[in-house]
Amino acid sequence: MIYIDADACPVKDETYRVAKRYGIPVTLVANTWMRIPNDGSVELVVVKGDFDAADDWIVEHTGAGDVVVTADVPLAARCVACKSRVVSPRGKEFTEASVGDAVATRDLLTQLREAGVVSTGPPPFDKRDRSRFLQTMDTVVRSLEGGGG
DSSP: OEEEEOTTOTTHHHHHHHHHHHTOOEEEEESSOOOOOSSSSEEEEEOOSSTTHHHHHHHHHOOTTOEEEOSOHHHHHHHHHTTOEEEOTTSOEEOTTTHHHHHHHHHHHHHHHHTTSOOOOSOOOOHHHHHHHHHHHHHHHHHHHTTOO
16 A cells, blocks of 8 residues: 655655556545545545644554655654655655654754754755656565565
């Protein structure tokens, strides 16, 4: 199963393509309704509640053999702890070895922004990010299909 943290995900269509190629169902989890493909392999779960309700739903349902697509570093850390494979929309795979550094970097940048030292966010999402995402997703899904999960 592929789970997408869907509210602000810029690579939904790319995820659908990879999932369709390998015959893997996709579940989008969001706080609001959104249009999804009408082919039976994609499901939308709309969660109500607090700010982290979608994150909590994903963590409750994911596990080994699943892939989660998210840019949310704390959610990525929680999913890695559940033994899921986690890919960011920019094509970075979060692993047990890398997610701790990602959380620390995120926390440091948050503190620097709050202190007014850093006032910019990440660079704009571009075609290279999309391409990296497709490559990483394909690699991750192939490794799961081959038992390398």
